[in-house]
Amino acid sequence: MPGRARPPLDREPELIAQAQRGSLDSFNVLVEHYQNNTYSLAYRILGDADAAADAAQAALIAAYRRLNTFRGGSFRGWLLRITANQCYDELRRRKRTPTTSVEDLPEADSDDGVQLRDPSESPEQAAERHELERAIQHCINALGPEQRLILVLSDVEGMDYHEIAETASLALGTVKSRLSRARASVRDCLQAVRELLPAAFRLVNDEQ
Amino acid sequence: MTTPDRFPPITNEQRERLSAYADGMLSAIDRQALEAELGRDPALKRELDSLTATRDLLRNLPVLRAPRDLRLTPAMVSRQPTRVIRFPVSAAVSAAAAFILIISGILSLPVSRPAVPLAAMTSQSVGALVTASPVNTLPIQPLATDTAPAAPRITETSSATAAVVIETMLDVAGATGGIGASEPSNPNADQVQTFGLFESQVASAPEAAAAVESAVEAANLAADAAPVPGSDSSRSTTGADAEATMGEEASSMIQATAAGDVVMAPAVAQQPQPTRIMPTATLIPTDTPLPPATATAPPTVVPTSEPVLDDAVVEASQSDSAPPFPIGSVALIALGVVLGGVAIALLLRARR
Numbered sequence: 001m002p003g004r005a006r007p008p009l010d011r012e013p014e015l016i017a018q019a020q021r022g023s024l025d026s027f028n029v030l031v032e033h034y035q036n037n038t039y040s041l042a043y044r045i046l047g048d049a050d051a052a053a054d055a056a057q058a059a060l061i062a063a064y065r066r067l068n069t070f071r072g073g074s075f076r077g078w079l080l081r082i083t084a085n086q087c088y089d090e091l092r093r094r095k096r097t098p099t100t101s102v103e104d105l106p107e108a109d110s111d112d113g114v115q116l117r118d119p120s121e122s123p124e125q126a127a128e129r130h131e132l133e134r135a136i137q138h139c140i141n142a143l144g145p146e147q148r149l150i151l152v153l154s155d156v157e158g159m160d161y162h163e164i165a166e167t168a169s170l171a172l173g174t175v176k177s178r179l180s181r182a183r184a185s186v187r188d189c190l191q192a193v194r195e196l197l198p199a200a201f202r203l204v205n206d207e208q
Numbered sequence: 209m210t211t212p213d214r215f216p217p218i219t220n221e222q223r224e225r226l227s228a229y230a231d232g233m234l235s236a237i238d239r240q241a242l243e244a245e246l247g248r249d250p251a252l253k254r255e256l257d258s259l260t261a262t263r264d265l266l267r268n269l270p271v272l273r274a275p276r277d278l279r280l281t282p283a284m285v286s287r288q289p290t291r292v293i294r295f296p297v298s299a300a301v302s303a304a305a306a307f308i309l310i311i312s313g314i315l316s317l318p319v320s321r322p323a324v325p326l327a328a329m330t331s332q333s334v335g336a337l338v339t340a341s342p343v344n345t346l347p348i349q350p351l352a353t354d355t356a357p358a359a360p361r362i363t364e365t366s367s368a369t370a371a372v373v374i375e376t377m378l379d380v381a382g383a384t385g386g387i388g389a390s391e392p393s394n395p396n397a398d399q400v401q402t403f404g405l406f407e408s409q410v411a412s413a414p415e416a417a418a419a420v421e422s423a424v425e426a427a428n429l430a431a432d433a434a435p436v437p438g439s440d441s442s443r444s445t446t447g448a449d450a451e452a453t454m455g456e457e458a459s460s461m462i463q464a465t466a467a468g469d470v471v472m473a474p475a476v477a478q479q480p481q482p483t484r485i486m487p488t489a490t491l492i493p494t495d496t497p498l499p500p501a502t503a504t505a506p507p508t509v510v511p512t513s514e515p516v517l518d519d520a521v522v523e524a525s526q527s528d529s530a531p532p533f534p535i536g537s538v539a540l541i542a543l544g545v546v547l548g549g550v551a552i553a554l555l556l557r558a559r560r
Contacts (some may be wrong), residue, residue: 024282024285027280028279028280031278031279031280032279035274035277035278035279036271036272036273036274037271038274038278039272039273039274039275039278040271040272040274043272044269049275053274053275053276053278056278057278057284060278060280061280061284061285064280064285065285133270136265136266136269137269140266151266152266154231154263155262155263155267156266156267156269158267160231161228161231161233176224176227176228176233177220177224179227180220180223180224180226180227180228180259181223183227183259183262183263184223184259184262186262186266187258187259187261187262190265197265198261198265201258201261201262201265
């Protein structure tokens with residue numbers, strides 16, 4: 001989707017340097033720029049608005065505290081890796097002490113996923129798209145934590161295999177196999193809402 | 209038409225290659241091989257298309273707006289939680305050390321009538337105040353003899369402590385059946401012999417051993433630090449030798465015990481020799497008559513029915529001698545107070 005990877009701020013290196021010297025204001029300029037990306041990633045992995053906001057906040061705090069470990073490169077990628085790890089820890093914690101059914105999350109949080117909406121979209125289109133997105137999120141939530149993390153980093157965030165392997169501390173082969181299985185699972189899951197799927201997706205399946 | 213099993217059975221290995229192919233992650237050789245397969249196998253092609261369509265759906269998910277402002281506040285990035293975790297260790301250790309020092313200082317202060325309050329103490333707690341070995345590190349006091357008058361140099365504090373500990377020890381010794389007596393055959397070996405008795409006591413009653421260590425330590429340390437003139441050099445047998453080195457209350461208690469039960473070797477009194485408080489008086493269990501001595505010197509048996517207190521001892525216990533300034537105790541307490549202040553400072557700093 002165009003705009004997912006927001007272009008870095010013009011002053012980004014300068015802001016990072018100032019933040020590394022302890023300027024919270026400079027860091028907050030960066031937060032302002034990337035907070036939607038951070039929250040969005042957390043929501044895709046966790047499937048729960050409150051937990052996602054908390055995880056995103058915790059990740060930003062962690063990022064500020066370990067800002068001196070940032071050695072250049074993509075600040076957004078660095079921030080998202082910290083966020084992904086924060087969320088993965090949360091997922092594993094939940095797995096140990098499950099509190100809510102994953103199945104309930106999309107319905108329970110119908111106001112989640114406040115989107116950066118395309119103003120040219122009609123209300124009907126918007127409603128349909130929103131429903132599809134909820135269905136997709138539902139299918140992501142049905143995955144296990146390991147597959148979920150890899151799928152979101154790759155297919156939602158567009159990270160390449162090497163980045164994912166580094167972020168999740170996994171071998172490249174593991175990333176490949178988990179990703180292919182996660183994609184197949186989501187594809188199968190989406191058959192339940194195939195009437196919402198785009199024409200291209202339906203065409204593929206109707207050929208069977 | 210809508211069930212997943214409509215897709216042809218594809219192996220995991222095949223799906224993995226298709227997925228990587230969709231992402232452009234296959235090597236040139238693998239890619240060419242797969243493309244050849246795709247041309248031959250429509251099922252494989254459908255699998256590839258469905259996986260690619262799924263990936264594209266996911267990739268088109270919108271960025272969501274954060275439900276709240278996630279900018280950081282100074283409070284969020286302060287290291288407060290870490291401080292809270294660190295606080296109890298340093299402050300609690302300081303407070304504990306301060307407590308121990310103050311209590312130790314108070315307990316080592318001179319007490320005029322120590323028997324009742326101190327009797328409540330366990331031998332372990334008394335032992336905690338003094339830890340040195342009784343054998344080689346303590347000043348040696350000359351024993352009261354006919355030819356060399358002794359100068360008992362015992363403060364009330366040390367004698368009181370010794371008395372209590374010795375009482376405890378005697379109780380334990382009595383409970384464990386006491387110790388076998390062995391009289392010294394050689395006067396010069398008296399100290400060795402008595403320490404030998406002491407060691408056998410250690411083996412049978414460790415608790416009493418600790419108590420004796422403490423008693424001897426306390427008495428000798430105090431005697432070394434604060435000489436008290438005056439002694440009765442005429443008493444040189446049985447309990448007298450112990451009394452002469454112990455002084456005042458401790459000696460009176462020991463005398464009472466010894467007079468009731470003890471069989472002592474007169475050889476002890478025949479010549480001046482270095483000895484310690486503890487051995488002659490404290491190692492004899494109450495109510496346990498000693499077996500006939502095999503030593504050259506005949507034992508002296510004191511009647512057990514009525515403990516006889518030496519007049520000098522009674523006088524000594526009744527006299528009011530001003531105790532010296534307890535500089536050690538005061539130093540302990542002062543150090544404890546300083547440490548307590550440190551603990552409070554740490555607490556306040558952590559709370560900030």
